[in-house]
Amino acid sequence: MIRDIVFSPILPLPVLAVLAGVAVVLLAFAAFRGLSGWPFRTLAALLILGWLTGPSLQEEERDPLSDIVLLVVDESASQDLSDRPAQLSEAVEALTARVAALPNTELRVVPLTDAPDDRGTLLMTALSEAMADEPRGRLAGAILLSDGQLHDLEVSPDFPAPVHLLLTGAPEDWDRRLVVENAPAFAILDEEVTLRLRVEDQGDVPRDIGSTTPLLVSIDGGEAQEFTIPVGRTMEVPVTLPHGGMNVIQFTLPEAEDELTTRNNSAMVRINGVRDRLRVLLVSGEPHNGERTWRNLLKSDASVDLVHFTILRPPQKQDGVPVTELSLIAFPTRELFMEKVDDFDLIIFDRYKLRGILPASYLENIAQYVENGGAVLFAAGPDFATADSLYRSPLARVIPTAPTGRVIEQGFRPRLTDLGARHPVTEGLGGLHGPEDTPSWGRWFRQIDLDPQAGEVVMSGVDDRPLLVLDRVGEGRVAVLGSDHAWLWTRGLDGGGPQLELLRRLAHWMMKEPELEEEALTATAEGQTMTITRRSLTEGARSVTIEAPDGTETTVPMEEITPGRFVAEYQGAELGLYRLREGDQEAVIVLGPAAPREFEETIATGEKLASYVRGTEGGVLALSGGVPNLRTVPEGRNAAGRGWIGITPREAYVTQSTRLTPLLPGWVWLLALAALSVFAWLREGRR
Known part of the structure; x- marks a missing residue:
């Protein structure tokens, strides 16, 4: 039971103040005149003013409330390093027991894990949310159990009691990390791009650690190149992208002795390789409708530089026109086919036949160009089946099909072969395959009969004879299209067909774009969910092995969603670099950065929170020296010292009932007032 005197004035306070002022003036005048009863009159005036204030006795029944201590436990990824998990477990157990030993005190344990979207450790956010759940x-x-590396200091709450930071880790901890200072999103193929890297050492770095370190650089998980870079200084590393499309470049530092973690020893950069210009040489044997279609298709792409070589006047043509009047300058044939041929990304022979215009040495040079990594597309016409065929030249050794000498003149609809339905150049183009399917493409009316010697037949024509054959020759690639009627698709005959898309895919496949490789393992990520795609020309069940950043491996079965395309989804448990393996194919993918924000700084420190903790009278102590004792301290006093931390008892309560009674009965007030008045009158009367 708590008793207290409360006031409920009968008159407003300004009125009471005026009455008190008037009483003071009158009493002062009475005292000045020497009236002997002025003390009694003063007591009477005070009694009247006291009654007007409405004094009452308030009696409350209160139930005391326990004090609450918040214990925020940082369980983010960086707290799994070294012996920090054991430190956390020991500290939580000890503090739980010590809070339980305090009278009328409760402990609230608040676990904190990694924030989503790689936002790091949101320690202050966790403290604010815990505060919101409890009466202030x-x-x-x-008490914050953490390494002190937080990423939301700007939202620190106004805490009404001491806040303490107990640091995990050890004084001798040290770590090395790799930082990529610049990473362009795009780079030109075959042109060197320079990346700036820096290696940083943090913590208590051993004296015997060298001033340089090896650096391994690999692209798309391939063979790594080794560089030596200095520690603590920016280093420029030149990189040349090997292919168009997305290139994943991984930089890795070897593990140093006794360093805290290797999670920040890797960095991943994604650079999209783009070609400055696609250089194409179109060699036409004679003018025809298909020639114009080829030219229009190539010229419609602003990224294509086209050189068109057409033979308009073969040696056997006799029209009486002097050679000097046929052109203003001589065509640079030797320069084009001997000296500059390696400058082209793709060469197309469109209905070309041997006429003595290009010597055998020129064609031999083109064959070597293919074997050294070039790309040639043969669009065959009727002349391909004659003695003047390019197959009768040095190019024969790179052509995967031999002409039988037969030219089929009849209408037919091109269709995909079973292999073509799986091949990335032709899959999904719309041409049906299989004997029971009706082809959906427009008709062609001429096909050169071909006998495949090598390569892969992806499209067929009359009686399932080979129509489009793809092959790899040496380092290069070759395609043979056994008809000169592809231009009918552009004209829209019988609904036409995907000539533009087919040519685009052919060109990109020949230039070894990764997205059109027959055997490939790729992955994309959205959040922490990765979609893994395996493309293959062979059949059979498949499963992918996924190696997580911590080294654990998981095998996930893959589902064939379309012919030759297998897909699996996997939910990554943590951010970082994942390695994928299926058969002889390997790939890498990063969920978030290769080194998550949580591992950018791993050395325990109290510097970031020191100012905030001091502002609450709290302290920063290291758990490596043991779990501190717990005391109670008065509000406003320093709440931390050597080996101890303090909390401030709040003495909160909840009121169960309240009763108000007058301080004195009314008759007592009246009797006292009358007595004082009489005493004053008698005193003054006797005088």
């Missing part, structure tokens, strides 16, 4: 008047203190 009961909060006696907060």
Whole structure:
């Protein structure tokens, strides 16, 4: 039971103040005149003013409330390093027991894990949310178990009691990390791009650690190149992209002795390789409708530089026109086919036949160009089946099909072969395959009969004879299209067909774009969910092995969603670099950065929170020296010292009932007032 005197004035306070002022003036005048009863009159005036204030006795029945201590436990990824998990477990157990030993005190344990979207450790956010769940008047203190590396200091709450930071880790901890200072999103193929890297050492770095370190650089998980770079200084590393499309470049530092973690020893950069210009040489044997279609298709792409070589006047043509009047300058044939041929990304022979215009040495040079990594597309016409065929030249050794000498003149609809339905050049183009399917493409009316010697037949024509054959020759690639009627698709005959898309895919496949490789393992990520795609020309069940950043491996079965395309989804448990393996194919993918924000700084420190903790009268102590004792301290006093931390008891309560009674009965007030008045009158009367 708590008793207290409360006031409920009968008159407003300004009125009471005026009455008190008037009483003071009158009493002062009475005292000045020497009236002997002025003390009694003063007591009477005070009694009247006291009654007007309405004094009452308030009696409350209160139930005391316990004090609350918040214990925020940082369980982010960086807290799994070294012996920090054991430190956390020991500290939580000890503090739980010590809070339980305090009278009328409760402990609230608040676990904190990694924030989504690689936002790091949101320690202050966790403290604020825990505060919001408890009455502010009961909060006696907060204890943060963390390495002090937080990423939301700007939202630190106004805590009404001491806040303490107990640091995990050890004084001798040290770590090395790799930082990529610049990473362009795009780079030109075959042109060197320079990346700036820096290696940083943090913590208590051993004296015997060298001033340089090896650096391994690999692209798309391939063979790594080794560089030596200095520690603590920016280093420029030149990189040349090997292919168009997305290139994943991984930089890795070897593990140093006794360093805290290797999670920040890797960095991943994604650079999209683009070609400055696609250089194409179109060699036409004679003018025809298909020639114009080829030219229009190539010229419609602004990224294509086209050189068109057409033979308009073969040696056997006799029209009486002097050679000097046929052109203003001589065509640079030797320069084009001997000296500059390696400058082209793709060469197309469109209905070309041997006429003595290009010597055998020129064609031999083109064959070597293919074997050294070039790309040639043969669009065959009727002359391909004659003695003047390019197959009768040095190019024969790179052509995967031999002409039988037969030219089929009849209408037919091109269709995909079973292999073509799986091949990335032709899959999904719309041409049906299989004997029971009706082809959906427009008709062609001429096909050169071909006998495949090598390569892969992806399209067929009359009686399932080979129509489009793809082959790899040496380092290069070759395609043979056994008809000169592809231009009918552009004209829209019988609904036409995907000539533009087919040519685009052919060109990109020949230039070894990764997205059109027959055997490939790729992955994309959205959040922490990765979609893994395996493309293959062979059949059979498949499963992918996934190696997580911590080294654990998981095998996930893949589902064939379309012919030759297998897909699996996997939810990554943590951010970082994942390695994928299926058969002889390997790939890498990063969920978030290769080194998550949580591992950018791993050395325990109290510097970031020191100012905030001091502002609450709290302290920063290291758990490596043991779990500190727990005391109670008065509000406003320093709440931390050597080996101890303190909380401030709040003495909060909840009122169960309240009773108000007058301080004195009314008759007592009246009797006292009358007595004082009589005493004053008698005193003055006797005088």
